[in-house]
Amino acid sequence: MKSINQIQEEIVDDFSLFDDWMQKYEYIIDLGKKLPLIEEDFKTDEYLIKGCQSKVWLKAYPEGDRVYFKADSDAVITKGIIALLISVLSGQKSEDIANADLYFIEKIGLMEHLSPTRSNGLNSMIRQMRYYGVGIQTKEKEV
């Protein structure tokens, strides 16, 4: 399993190949289309992270000290960015998820999508993913 930062570096490398915004967004849209959907059963309010503009559903599957994520969105660009976040964070150790410095987002020029005014649910999703990380950490300590 690659570390969070190794995966981030790979993404940054991939994106450095794109010459313009169109290639970059076509790639993101492609990722969005490929993202394994959450089973329809999970597209409920329980897993919904409400953005003002696009909806995001997130489900976490803890396995040992690691957490796996599945997610979906009704907007495909949001979904593509989710795919990137999942590739970085899914399957990592809960502690690493909680403390991850997600610098790749800025490096590949997608910071604007995390602006709170975009209201696409991505900010809340990252917070929720970290929360799962912390939550599981805490749980383990309790046991």
Next chain:
Amino acid sequence: MKVKQESILMKGTRSVERAREDFPILSTEMNGRPLVFLDSAASSQKPISVIQAINYYYREQNANVHRGVYALSQKATDLFEMGRRRVRDFINAPSEKEIIFVRGATEAINLVAQSYGGHFFREGQEIILSQLEHHSNIVPWQLIAEKKGMQIRVIPVNKKGELQIEILEEWLSENTAIVAVNHISNALGTINPVREIIAKARNFDVPVLIDGAQAMAHGPVDVQELGADFYVFSGHKMFGPTGVGVLWGREELLEKMPPWQGGGEMIHTVSFEKTTYNELPFKFEAGTPNIAGVIGLSEAIAYLGEFNFEEIAVYEKGLLDYCVKKLTQIPGMQLVGTAKSKASVVSFLVDGLHPYDVGIILDKMGIAVRTGHHCTQPLMEYLGIPGTIRASMAFYNNREDVDRLVEGVAKAQMMLS
């Protein structure tokens, strides 16, 4: 009594064709492309004269108003009160006393709901709104309705986005506390039959508030001819600055209403035993007002006065028709809101595409549109859609803007499908 005044609006001789040059921001770039600004319903751009007036005020005219004996303060007060007179002229209000400066349409509605509603509304009464309202003309009424124990009824809309006002015949009664509807829908652009609504309410002596936030940029409003009791609007949607707006109300009603916010300016004498209040309009203008804002709004009105509003109306109608014609050539285009009477606002969806995704691609192409529910969630829910893509145009837009939009939507469709 109707007071006839010379409208400052219809005299203008400037052609709208060159208006675009007055707006410096329209020659800037967004994401490396010349800006196409199609979000004027959210906030319009400002002409250079407005920008300069605000700048000049702070550089050479700034002082608090209604207070200082010195010349500078007197100058600022004169400019501020000239703004009030211009607003009066712009909407043909009978008196300057009826022009209350507020932060915007939202604050004006809250003022009426709290002051008028707080004083006159009774338990069990009904407030009539419409399905087309902006949250700003819903939530203030919900707050007072909850406090007083009142019901809210909602005038339905048809699939075209037209209000079904016949229902008012059934609903209006002595038990109706107020009718509050918008003049033009921000989400769909529908121009609502406010005259008919007011006439129906008149039969029962029910007061009517018109939310004119979307109307003022498109044409002159004569509040006396309209016959409403309250008319509210925001400066920033009519080429003026943000943070300033107007509540117009009939003097008779405003006189009876208690102050809403307390503070400086709105008092006559203050003692711990008894405070007496200032007269209209100051009774409702607590604290130092937005002086620069009023001066900017005043300049915006003067700017609009350079044009002929009939020409603007024809020009905008031409743009709207062109935009609809071009957009509907895109396969899968679904126009949302096809009312017979519409302002230059086009709300639409493209089959299979999420509005947010389209908005992102358009942004990259330098095209500013609004996507989402436009602060009209009840309307979107009724229409069964999460939101729309909205292109809203002002007289500074042109056909090239529409062409760029259509090109952008086509590209978004290609990339996203």
